[in-house]
Amino acid sequence: MPEFNLSGNNMEAFEKICCLENLNERQGKRFIIDDIEIAVFKVDGEVFALNNVCPHQHTTVIYDGYIVNGCVVCPVHGWMFNLKTGKMPSCNAGLDSYQVKIIDNQVHIKITKKELKW
Numbered sequence: 001m002p003e004f005n006l007s008g009n010n011m012e013a014f015e016k017i018c019c020l021e022n023l024n025e026r027q028g029k030r031f032i033i034d035d036i037e038i039a040v041f042k043v044d045g046e047v048f049a050l051n052n053v054c055p056h057q058h059t060t061v062i063y064d065g066y067i068v069n070g071c072v073v074c075p076v077h078g079w080m081f082n083l084k085t086g087k088m089p090s091c092n093a094g095l096d097s098y099q100v101k102i103i104d105n106q107v108h109i110k111i112t113k114k115e116l117k118w
Contacts, residue, residue: 014101014108023047023107028063028072033111038098039063040107041072041083048083049098049109055079062095 017031023042030052031038037052039062052062054074062081065072071080071089080089086097099110 014110016108020105026067030063047100049100050086051096
């Protein structure tokens, strides 16, 4: 797993969520950051973060999905989402994906809140 040396304001948008060893291989974990549901997965040593809310019926279960061919499968209805992009294989719709950095064995996630512009 690569280590990043970030200093100054570069880390301000990132939130530390856990130690890398708290994530089990190919098993999701749920986190809530600023009222945003996040599903975090470690697959082959790489960490991915996606929105935890399945768009099908807005259930917060993505973290409980299973991993198949670089995708997480929603355990409720079987929709698949690419771990890197959050997109469904059949279209551009899907889940928000979040940038992940591993620093000193700590997992950090960058959450950018969506702003409504009226």
